[in-house]
Amino acid sequence: MCARVRGWLLDLYEDASDGLCLWFITETGARLRLKQKMEVIFYASGESEQLRALWKFLRRHSEVLDLQRETRRDAFIPEPIVVLKAVIDSPVNETRLFREVQQRFPRLTYYDSDISSNIRHAARYGTFPMAFCDIEYDDKNSIQSLKTLNSRWDLSPVLPVLRSLTLEPDCDPTRNEPSTISVQFKQRKQTLSLKSAGELIHRLNGILHEIDPDLILTSWGDTWLIPQLLMLAEKAGEKLCLNRDERRGVRWQKALTYFSYGQIIYRPEEAHLFGRCHIDVRSAMMWRDYGLDGVLESARVTASPIEKAARVSPGSGISAMQMLTALEKNILVPWHKQQVEAFKDGMDLIHRDRGGLIYQPIVGLHTDVAQIDFISMYPAIIIKGNISPEVPLPNGIVPASDELGVVPLTLKPLYEKRVALKLRCGQLKKNSRLAKRESARASALKWLLVVCFGFLGYKNARFGRIEAHEAVTNGGREVLIKAKEVAEAMGFEVLQLFVDALWLKKKGAVTKDDFQDVLAEISAQTGLGVSLDGVYRWVAFLPSRTDERIPIANRYFGVFQDGTLKVRGIEARRRDTPPWVAETQTSMLACLSRAGSVNDLPAAIQNAFSVFQNALASFRAGKVPLEKLVVTARISHELENYRSPTPGARAAMQMYAQTGKRTRPGQKMRFIYTCGTPNVRAWETAGQIKFEDIDRMKYTELLARAACSVLHPFGIDDLQLKKWAHTATIDLELNLPRKGYRVRKIFNHDRPLGVTGAAGTGGYIA
DNA sequence: TACAGTCGGGG
DNA sequence: GTGTACGACTGTA
Numbered sequence: 001m002c003a004r005v006r007g008w009l010l011d012l013y014e015d016a017s018d019g020l021c022l023w024f025i026t027e028t029g030a031r032l033r034l035k036q037k038m039e040v041i042f043y044a045s046g047e048s049e050q051l052r053a054l055w056k057f058l059r060r061h062s063e064v065l066d067l068q069r070e071t072r073r074d075a076f077i078p079e080p081i082v083v084l085k086a087v088i089d090s091p092v093n094e095t096r097l098f099r100e101v102q103q104r105f106p107r108l109t110y111y112d113s114d115i116s117s118n119i120r121h122a123a124r125y126g127t128f129p130m131a132f133c134d135i136e137y138d139d140k141n142s143i144q145s146l147k148t149l150n151s152r153w154d155l156s157p158v159l160p161v162l163r164s165l166t167l168e169p170d171c172d173p174t175r176n177e178p179s180t181i182s183v184q185f186k187q188r189k190q191t192l193s194l195k196s197a198g199e200l201i202h203r204l205n206g207i208l209h210e211i212d213p214d215l216i217l218t219s220w221g222d223t224w225l226i227p228q229l230l231m232l233a234e235k236a237g238e239k240l241c242l243n244r245d246e247r248r249g250v251r252w253q254k255a256l257t258y259f260s261y262g263q264i265i266y267r268p269e270e271a272h273l274f275g276r277c278h279i280d281v282r283s284a285m286m287w288r289d290y291g292l293d294g295v296l297e298s299a300r301v302t303a304s305p306i307e308k309a310a311r312v313s314p315g316s317g318i319s320a321m322q323m324l325t326a327l328e329k330n331i332l333v334p335w336h337k338q339q340v341e342a343f344k345d346g347m348d349l350i351h352r353d354r355g356g357l358i359y360q361p362i363v364g365l366h367t368d369v370a371q372i373d374f375i376s377m378y379p380a381i382i383i384k385g386n387i388s389p390e391v392p393l394p395n396g397i398v399p400a401s402d403e404l405g406v407v408p409l410t411l412k413p414l415y416e417k418r419v420a421l422k423l424r425c426g427q428l429k430k431n432s433r434l435a436k437r438e439s440a441r442a443s444a445l446k447w448l449l450v451v452c453f454g455f456l457g458y459k460n461a462r463f464g465r466i467e468a469h470e471a472v473t474n475g476g477r478e479v480l481i482k483a484k485e486v487a488e489a490m491g492f493e494v495l496q497l498f499v500d501a502l503w504l505k506k507k508g509a510v511t512k513d514d515f516q517d518v519l520a521e522i523s524a525q526t527g528l529g530v531s532l533d534g535v536y537r538w539v540a541f542l543p544s545r546t547d548e549r550i551p552i553a554n555r556y557f558g559v560f561q562d563g564t565l566k567v568r569g570i571e572a573r574r575r576d577t578p579p580w581v582a583e584t585q586t587s588m589l590a591c592l593s594r595a596g597s598v599n600d601l602p603a604a605i606q607n608a609f610s611v612f613q614n615a616l617a618s619f620r621a622g623k624v625p626l627e628k629l630v631v632t633a634r635i636s637h638e639l640e641n642y643r644s645p646t647p648g649a650r651a652a653m654q655m656y657a658q659t660g661k662r663t664r665p666g667q668k669m670r671f672i673y674t675c676g677t678p679n680v681r682a683w684e685t686a687g688q689i690k691f692e693d694i695d696r697m698k699y700t701e702l703l704a705r706a707a708c709s710v711l712h713p714f715g716i717d718d719l720q721l722k723k724w725a726h727t728a729t730i731d732l733e734l735n736l737p738r739k740g741y742r743v744r745k746i747f748n749h750d751r752p753l754g755v756t757g758a759a760g761t762g763g764y765i766a
Numbered sequence: 767t768a769c770a771g772t773c774g775g776g777g
Numbered sequence: 778g779t780g781t782a783c784g785a786c787t788g789t790a
Contacts, residue, residue: 316778454780644789
């Protein structure tokens with residue numbers, strides 16, 4: 001007897017007795033659990049004696065269904081190699097057996113041995129989270145046949161309506177003790193008291209049973225709520241049914257400190273569920289930035305579980321995609337050894353890499369300027385140049401072979417989908433609900449594109465190769481120089497080059513049309529897509545703060561013709577700037593952006609200055625809320641390892657001394673600058689800080705600094721402004737120093753040290 | 767004054 | 778299940 005349904009794949013995980021467990025949301029809205037047997041294959045190569053020994057060893061095991069000698073491609077070896085192919089009856093058995101094999105035969109090289117079941121299933125059946133499938137299953141709920149009816153690359157997939165339940169405590173548990181939790185489904189919201197464990201767990205189970213959610217969205221679920229609920233359940237002697245698969249408990253992923261994107265990151269423990277997804281919206285960075293649409297998009301294209309896709313782990317998503325590509329292309333996937341030791345001390349530097357090209361900006365205020373960006377430059381170069389570890393590298397961006405390698409093959413559909421989504425965003429009504437959703441999806445894809453480039457240069461990546469990484473940055477510099485030549489030949493002045501962007505100036509060029517020809521020509525000459533980021537009413541490039549004669553790349557702000565601001569590198573963009581300073585600076589910039597043209601700028605500058613004055617006055621009057629003064633800084637060492645503790649580290653030490661709560665490397669520390677010793681106060685233990693305790697000098701200095709950045713291009717002297725900030729009284733009528741701030745318009749300083757340098761490594765001199 | 771520690775970037 | 782790098786800048790010793 002066979003039943004047949006169509007439905008969306010929600011969850012897939014390994015199961016010791018059933019092989020795989022799959023959850024579907026059927027067309028009729030049922031939530032269906034099915035099981036499926038899946039054979040798993042791994043390969044070994046090496047000395048023939050060793051291989052023979054392995055063959056003998058595996059032959060004895062009943063879970064090994066088949067052993068074969070085959071010839072296959074290793075991505076890093078030009079000629080096909082001889083391998084032993086082992087077919088195992090289930091994923092769980094394969095994991096267990098391989099662990100033993102690898103210990104007994106460490107000298108062999110292994111392939112396809114540590115690929116997740118999600119990826120194996122994706123390679124075999126074309127599945128992914130939210131894939132729409134046609135399934136036949138027997139009376140024991142065993143899948144007999146499974147067909148995927150759509151693809152990861154569909155632009156407008158039809159999705160089921162997901163039921164999401166939101167759980168959150170009534171306050172931030174890192175600061176206070178919550179007394180209730182709120183439970184929300186659609187518009188229905190109820191509050192449950194944490195006081196009585198028995199009643200709470202009982203009611204929660206009732207709700208979970210009644211609603212049967214697909215998603216459980218929590219605040220602090222990973223670090224506080226779920227551990228707390230489990231503890232209360234134990235206390236009450238009742239099982240808490242968080243999973244849809246009631247045979248399972250919560251799967252905990254341990255907390256982890258790791259190094260990524262130049263920073264030490266702390267990833268707290270995570271609570272994963274079976275048959276439904278738990279997402280802690282406070283810790284899932286991906287969720288904060290892109291919401292459900294971005295998360296589902298990312299899960300879809302990477303064929304990774306939704307819970308995993310929600311928590312930003314850039315590497316594993318792209319790594320999963322590359323493995324899937326390799327499986328589909330019949331290329332062996334090298335076994336990824338856990339090189340923990342090597343990671344800690346052997347962060348081998350890439351000395352030959354010279355990073356992206358920079359052409360220092362011409363400091364000062366400019367009009368008749370447009371910014372032109374290459375669209376996803378590095379991914380585009382990888383695709384166009386066919387840059388992959390296993391194929392010959394290109395000359396510039398002219399490919400050396402026709403057959404696409406694993407990396408470009410992985411990137412191409414991703415790149416094309418993102419371009420298509422962006423295109424569609426452009427056609428939708430700006431800021432409409434749909435436009436926002438589509439752009440969230442496009443943003444999620446952007447992350448994957450960026451990380452794919454990074455992975456080429458990462459020695460622990462399966463498909464990484466330093467030379468390939470270099471070939472990409474090489475290509476980038478070549479393309480940017482070409483673009484500069486094209487622009488100059490067409491009579492444009494190049495104000496700044498930055499890795500994948502150009503700032504072009506030509507007298508009288510003030511509309512998008514004025515830049516269409518140069519755009520088209522750059523695109524034609526380089527063979528890559530470029531887009532006009534915008535035409536500026538005016539843009540100001542800032543010099544170094546320590547030496548006014550030195551221009552600083554990518555420290556600028558400007559206003560486009562439509563009035564939107566573009567701001568880079570200044571205080572408001574930094575994560576360690578207190579909100580009060582960032583908000584004041586942003587308001588000042590907003591004043592400037594309201595000037596319709598440079599002629600209106602003097603008045604706008606006066607307004608911006610008033611914003612600054614008012615902010616100072618309200619600070620002196622004690623009217624700035626404390627939380628607006630909180631500084632957030634990352635802790636990157638164990639506290640005892642600091643040789644000269646940063647303010648953040650001092651606050652962390654203070655908190656540790658007072659409460660015993662330790663700040664781990666990668667965690668953020670929030671604090672306030674105070675008078676006396678120590679000069680900081682941890683926000684978590686701040687209690688009620690009195691107004692007199694606040695280090696007013698410090699905050700005045702921080703605000704003045706931010707104001708200087710904004711006003712500097714208009715000829716306002718930093719020192720004078722700071723002096724004024726520290727000495728002026730609150731009384732606006734006494735505003736004498738203002739007389740000293742006559743606005744001068746400064747256009748086009750001479751290029752002080754007109755040299756080129758490099759972003760990232762090396763210092764590239766063109 | 768030296769230098770240790772943190773941030774940028776993308777959206 | 779982890780991109781790399783340097784340069785600018787700040788705060789401490």
